[in-house]
Every structure is written in C-alpha cells, then in structure tokens.
Amino acid sequence: MEYEFRGKDKNGEWHYGYLLVRLGIHYILSPIWEMYRGKYTKTDRLEEHEVLAKTVGQYTNFKDKDHVKAFEGDVLRDLVNNTTFVVEFDDCGFQPLAYSYALCSEYIKIIGNIHDNPNIMQNEQTPS
Secondary structure, three states: OOOOOOOOOOOOOOEEEEEEEEEEEEEEEEEEEEEEOOOOEEEEEEEEEEEOOOHHHEEEEOOOOOEEEOOOOOOEEEOOOEEEEOEEEEEEEOOOOOOOOOOOHEEEEEEEOOOOOOOOOHHOOOOO
16 A cells, blocks of 8 residues: 655645645655666655645545546546535545445546646536
C-alpha cells in the first residue's frame, strides 16, 4: 500500500508527499528532485509546504482509466453507468471504493475535485 497525501496551499498550488500536522498547521513534505547525470532523481531531502487543512486528502491506491491517482475529494465518473461520486473516507475505508467491488479502473475517470471546483457535483446530471 502506498501512503501519499496532497494539499493545496494558499496560492492554489497542489503539493504531494507526506502529511505533517504541527501545532494545528498542516504541511505536505514533498521530496526534492535534483538533476543527476542528465535526469531528475528524487533525493532524501524534503521540502515543507503549508497547506489548507480542508484540502488535505489521502491517496486511495486506486487509479482511473488514464492511470491518474485518486485522492480523497476527487470526483469520479463511472463511464458504464454514467454516475458520478466523490471519494470520501470513513471507518471502513475510502467510499465508494471500499464497497464497490464492481468498480473497474478501466471504466472510471477522474473528472475533477471538490477543492478546485466546489460546485462540480451540482453541475453533474443525475441519471434518470
């Protein structure tokens, strides 16, 4: 299982990495990449980014049909049933991913998230 978080800073930029909460302030610790022998490699050093707590989400270990990582707060569309849902975490895991064994990544597409577009679910049509 891969543990990764993301969070958005006050300038609207997303940061990915480890989560640190210190004195009630949320930080994402991102690996620093450096050029080495003509290509970028990840170093052992981390860069600290203060992020807005309400935007912090954990990676679900699920990737959509385009191999994009799904995080809490992402909005996914089931392309077979034309339904849309928000990824949320509860006591049993990431919902609806934990209970929906029928979800096959080749039929799921991430269409956005509730932080970049708070009205995204209002804009989605419900199936009739």
